[in-house]
Amino acid sequence: KISKKLKINLSCSHVGRFSDGEINIQVNENVRGDDVFIIQSICSPSNDNLMELLIMVDALRRASAGRITAVIPYFGYARQDRKIYSSRVPITAKLIANFLTNVGVNRILTVDLHSEQIQGFFDIPVDNIFGSLIFYKDIIKKKKEDKITIVSPDIGGVIRARAISKILNDVNIAIIDKRRNNSNTSQVMHIIGNVINKNCILIDDMIDTGGTLCKAAKALKKNGATKVYAYVTHPVFSGNSTQYMKYSEIDKITVCDSIPLSKKISESIKINTQTLSNILAESIRR
Template sequence: MPTLNEPKLIAGNANRPLAEAITRRMSLHRGMDQGLLDARVERFNDGEIFVEVYENVRGEDMFIIQPTSNPANDNLMELLIIADALRRSSAQRITAVIPYFGYARQDRRTKARTPISAKLVANMLVEAGIERILTMDLHAAQIQGFFDIPVDNLYASPIFALDVKNQFSDRMDELMVVSPDVGGVARARELAKRINAPLSIVDKRREKPGEVAEMTVIGDVTGKTCLIVDDMVDTAGTLCKAAQVLLDNGAKEVHAYISHGVMSGPAVERVSSSVMKSLVLTDTIQPTDAILGTPNIRILPTAPLFTQAIMNIWHGTSVSSLFEDKTLVPIYETLAGGN
């Protein structure tokens, strides 16, 4: 399949370090400088967002790197306005690279007279001129069906599996993968298969949103090193309580692997004082100084994965090949135990 003219990257303000890491890796891949497009994304005094692109993008293959994390509304509007600016400048194709897809938790009507905000966001992205979505670990896989354009949903579990094999190489037979709720079983099972470990579930019952009344462990975790797997951690209340329940049921120690570190409110304080030995997050959401300064929190990079996915999209080759170890290990040599 023929490639378009050139891949060009532009970023909003949501996660500049990740965008810059992607451009550095693309520069290495292509053997030429691949910086971010020269542009400004600013706010007027009343908070309105203004975008100006200083380079010619006519006929180019554009990639906008912008997670819609906190502040979700501002970052979403930045993404939409950047897309509109590129469309009006005659870009040939616009791909939105959204490492963290905000509003994904509102993917269905849970009660009468409530919105399906994830579908609304999908409509807005398409209307702005975006022709393809690249994201990671959508909260609900069915969100891909909200779009009538291609959606490539990458997974953090292959990266987590490489890290687990490196960090726990001397006790792989002690590991137990744990889903913190019934809804996340498929995600936890994927990691369990990759590291050949058994699976357990923490079943929780909520009295009201944000409050967990009771937790029950399904499965025998006695003497096991438990790895809790989930797609996001917000206030960390459920996560920390699940870790304590696992220890109370005989687990040897508890670690957590979470794709998106939303980490709102008291989350950092809760994790730092919890019984968890470690919480591993990816950098799809830019970690704060407080997160980086917490001893039991580690950050895994996603730039190698997103860079390769962008290159594959540009070349018209398979993105799903990145789910396989033989493709992933070479771009994650450090996690795989290399130099």
């Protein structure tokens, strides 16, 4: 999709496996002195996709590419960005940054990093695109039809919600205050703001297990919200999340195509997909 927007043909390369399962990559055309863009999300299977990216960068560097930009729509391992629960845990976001820098990447282009401070882990330029902007046209339609409130499912997402609110001429904001029990589960506590008789627009950077959004939607409906629409950049959908989302209080989910959705997921829940290709193509063109 990105290459079509840019009217540029995709380069020819081979990505395969040796008999023992190791990744085998070969670049099949001359890239000497070229400005090369590698598009690869670090999503499931995360380890395989990460290694493919690193090996591809190494192959291009050894083929004398002029500049290498890693276009990573979904930056995996980003949630482990600091020490919280124990002094004996890794900071994998920094580790991945080191891998990419040391292997020879010259620039990173990504979308909605889980936390903005990850940009500081790199010693190379990082462009972190605000992916939620692609939801603007869909949200503006709902604003014209009904009274809406932009909702952040946690304190950490307030900046993202405020940005959307500002674009919509300062639409009201609500915040859900929750207490996280561990890295993958959370418990909604209470809502800051008025959601009575409002169509609530939940804005978040990712859906993983679905716990945060499902409990947020339940709390919003309990507090008088008419409908709840979720707009999420990265559809991770791990574990039994699809079943969880299917029976949730969320009326509709809209996600980006930063992570490929399986046919099973697409058919099992009320989900709409919008493409990042336009915004990524424009960023590459610049």
